[in-house]
Amino acid sequence: MRAIRIDRHGGPDVLTLADIPEPVPAAGEVLVRTAATSLNPVDWKTRAWEVGPPLPATLGWDLSGRVVASDDPAHHVGDAVIALSAQIATGRGTWSELVALPGHLVTAAPTAVPLADAAALPLAGVTALQALRAAEAAAGERILVVGAAGAVGGLAVQLARATGARVDGLVSRAEHEAEAVELGAERVWHRAADLPRHHYAVVLDTAGLDASAALAAGGRYVSIADEPLPDVPGARKSYVQESAADLSHLAELVDTGELRVRVADSYPVADIRAAHERFEAGGLLGKVLVTF
Ligand SMILES: NC(=O)c1ccc[n+]([C@@H]2O[C@H](COP(=O)([O-])OP(=O)(O)OC[C@H]3O[C@@H](n4cnc5c(N)ncnc54)[C@H](OP(=O)(O)O)[C@@H]3O)[C@@H](O)[C@H]2O)c1
Incomplete structure (x- = not known):
């Protein structure tokens, strides 16, 4: 499967679209086929600075997609879900075609916006x-x-x-x-x-x-x-903590129209370097999505 990896820190040129083995979900985990992820400042910092998990690593904190396998009774194959993954601490990057996450980090995606756009919400x-x-x-x-x-x-x-x-x-x-x-x-x-x-x-x-x-x-x-x-x-x-309960609350606010998800731009995963360059230029009104 395709994943955005780095094997050294540096500019957007260190980002590579690699072909890596599919993750095998562990007990209690959910396997999600990614619709989209989004760029956050922590992603370029993890790419550029000597921080984060050992390399090579898959980057990314945000995820929207559909469940393709589940060992958590709360989630079923076909469910549209979103998740926040603290990639720096855990090494579980979301910039990947398939992502395995503990079921307790995953929650139902809002239905009022396209599934890809929901990737703008988590982090x-x-x-x-x-x-x-x-x-x-x-x-x-x-x-x-x-x-x-x-x-x-x-x-x-x-x-x-x-x-x-x-x-x-x-x-x-x-x-x-x-x-x-x-x-x-x-x-x-x-x-x-x-x-x-x-x-x-x-x-x-x-x-x-x-x-x-x-x-x-x-x-x-x-x-x-x-x-x-x-x-x-x-x-x-304040340092963000993974919380599906908070994420679920936010998804409900999107569905009731109290919270607007803003998307400035969207790039296919093959254009990840261009997505980073756009993101780092600043001045955005909304998130930059990366679609799979
Ligand atoms: N502690 C945590 O757990 C946590 C979690 C998430 C994010 N963060 C950090 O929080 C920061 C913001 O994240 P974000 O995702 O919201 O980034 P963002 O989308 O880039 O938002 C930052 C905003 O601040 C604006 N800004 C820059 N300088 C300003 C100034 N002098 N006066 C007023 N506004 C100014 C930027 O405008 P321009 O684009 O025009 O410069 C941009 O609109 C980042 O440093 C990120 O790493 C921390």
Whole structure:
């Protein structure tokens, strides 16, 4: 079967479409035929930096597809499913024609969007949900999402709005302001210097800025970015955890129309290097899918 592998770290040229043996699902596992996956920043970082499982390795965290074999009574052959796989920690990459995963990581795909598009949801969505939970974001509170037009930020804006919070956004460029408003942000800026000072009960940073001047006294500052936290009391990082329960909740929100999955572009797996180049150029409004 085909899989995107790396045997060394580097630029997009280290990505190869390899022919490798099909995985044999272990006890309790589900074998999924991949419809699509998506690109996340962790994928180019794992490709480029000395991080992740021993090489050679298959990359990828996001998965949508159909069950072709199951040793988990919760999943049946033919089911349309999605999953989040913590590839760095486990080595279970999803950029592969067939993926074997423990059944407890797999959940039903949303039905309101094409199965391929559902691959845009897992990592970005679960990260946004868990970061908002870490921030204890509550109805009526004012929240600033930094990177509000990005993958995690765009979902965080929608999720926070759905829980009744009042959400503002900071985006990287003026032409992204309308997108953040469309996702549910009330006020949107593209220059950090313009942010109101000491105003927000929660700042959720997805871009690695120091936006702490916008945090109200006693507020919660949560970052998912690699950059060091600003020096404010209680600032904390949120690190995504695999959770089919969270993923299932997100899929339900997609089906009820409360969460919009945004796809910017889609590449066939053979064009994986071009997909990486597009992704790393930035400025995206939505995810980059890779289809199998
Ligand atoms: N901790 C975790 O568990 C976890 C999980 C998932 C992701 N992450 C990390 O979180 C970050 C965001 O992930 P993502 O998937 O959302 O990436 P993304 O889709 O690239 O989103 C980042 C957004 O931030 C914007 N941005 C960059 N500089 C900005 C600035 N100065 N002001 C306002 N916005 C700015 C980007 O705009 P441009 O594209 O125009 O630059 C982009 O819209 C990445 O570093 C990723 O590795 C961490």
